[in-house]
Amino acid sequence: MATHSRWVLASRPSGMPEEANFRLEQGPVPEAKQGELLAEILYLTVDPYMRGRIKNAASYAKPVEIGELMQGGGVGRVIASNNPKFAPGDIVEGMTGWQSHVATDGKGYRKVDPSLAPVSTALGILGMPGLTAYFGLLDVGQPKAGETVLVSGAAGAVGSLVGQIGKITGCRVVGIAGADDKCRWLTEELGFDAAFNYKTVADYRAKLRELCPNGIDVYFDNVGGTITDAAIAEMNQFGRISICGQISGYNADKPETGPRLLFHFVVRRLRAQGFLVFDFFDRYPEGLRQMAAWLSEGKLKYREQFDYGIERVPAAFIAMLEGQNTGKMLVKVAD
């Protein structure tokens, strides 16, 4: 008989999370009640925003409480349904939580077309990370052909797509990542014009001046911290900063300090805008349609990095926070 496995938050991490902050609970597989579907989960995603959900602080979403199911997205196969919108065999994507099965009324779930691409891409290029890259670069950053786009966290699920969309837009694209092989992937496979490994470069500003000889017009920021200090200092007049994430500070227990940056904003008329992909909810169909079109035309490439088994989800989450992934980090939970 199948077992239902679910990860709950056991304790709040201080600094980098540890596996012991999560606890695996097991029990009987739930049933699909009236109006519900039951899905067996195939893939779970681990994403930077989850670090915010396990802080004891109000954010744009309610934090996960101790003992509660850990929040997160997943792709599953419907195995029973008392909901007329879903049938057994359907592949669905939604906020399943970190578990092996989900019984849900289907609100916020969508069906995934397995003929379009591997269904795991519903958690990556054809899902939330893809939409984040699409709207965060094009709507918030507003790049124009001929401009220079800089991306931090460039080898991650979002950053690697941002750079490619920047190339489609006709920009010079420069990426910052944390390993030489990631940088080679960006320039040799994804078409970035240049990339550098921030772990082996001492003077970020000098490196940015070298790789962005015409300055930076759009900075897509996933990381914050000292990389962002340097990027903002090298921006052109009327530059735009699209603030997607600040992962370098997510494990900090107190706000970190750094040089004051707002003076640059006056002198160079910079604009910084934070965003969440949910702000563009009404336009998800447009974004998904365009990302799928670019993918089928060969204009976008992606990489997925898998861990295997429900028991590995916390480890995969921590590995992602440590920057061990290239492209989208996923856990394959069932075949």
Added chain:
Amino acid sequence: MATHSRWVLASRPSGMPEEANFRLEQGPVPEAKQGELLAEILYLTVDPYMRGRIKNAASYAKPVEIGELMQGGGVGRVIASNNPKFAPGDIVEGMTGWQSHVATDGKGYRKVDPSLAPVSTALGILGMPGLTAYFGLLDVGQPKAGETVLVSGAAGAVGSLVGQIGKITGCRVVGIAGADDKCRWLTEELGFDAAFNYKTVADYRAKLRELCPNGIDVYFDNVGGTITDAAIAEMNQFGRISICGQISGYNADKPETGPRLLFHFVVRRLRAQGFLVFDFFDRYPEGLRQMAAWLSEGKLKYREQFDYGIERVPAAFIAMLEGQNTGKMLVKVAD
């Protein structure tokens, strides 16, 4: 015979400028050459941006070199003209520099209508500070009726107008200034809903929560530093930050440090935009027309604070940087 007096930069200040950083030079009054007008200067303005012009650093404008005439705006009366666009008796406004007379080809100068308001207002409410408040609040900040607007440097030439325009827009307006009498002026005469003296308040965030019970939607920032740290931490989702100046840091020789602020941008989808009034050059007529209309309708009030005599310009400039002025700081140079 009249003497021409002019202030040149004698040395670059370190920290707060001193009068000794400027040198008064005297000589014969220049003549209006072919195509030029000669004006006797009536009023000179001292403004925060001038601190940036005497740094040895590239900014949006070339710095004043040692020995060069100090840059700045003034209002003058034409006393001779070989330029068909200007006649003796005309009142003109332009970048005269800190001097008693100016001979110029008239480029960048405009005629001032003395029937509209005292001609000194061409350096304040009906000039650059007025336009800065108008475009910086309405275009950059985009306040909507019912929202809360917070203004730092609220008793200055720009801030005092920003708050009043916020009231015209239908917003709750809260000001931050550096003296109790300035705060009384804001609330009792200008119609601000509340104001506080940052020099006598220890916990800015608590005070902001008290005075902005619905949070802050638009923050018009003239000062930066710890006041801005607190303001940004108290902003509402989708809040806008219009960055006009960062006067608290202008005398710093090195970039100051402070808490990293960009995480707030992601969580609350904030937008910060720096601007210079010159960016709106094409729309100056609109701005001046509207400010003059509001002034004549009694919807805007202003205060001017005068020092007297060309020899007092550096002292007035320093007093303004120290926050000794309420409203627009000017030097009356001639009757």
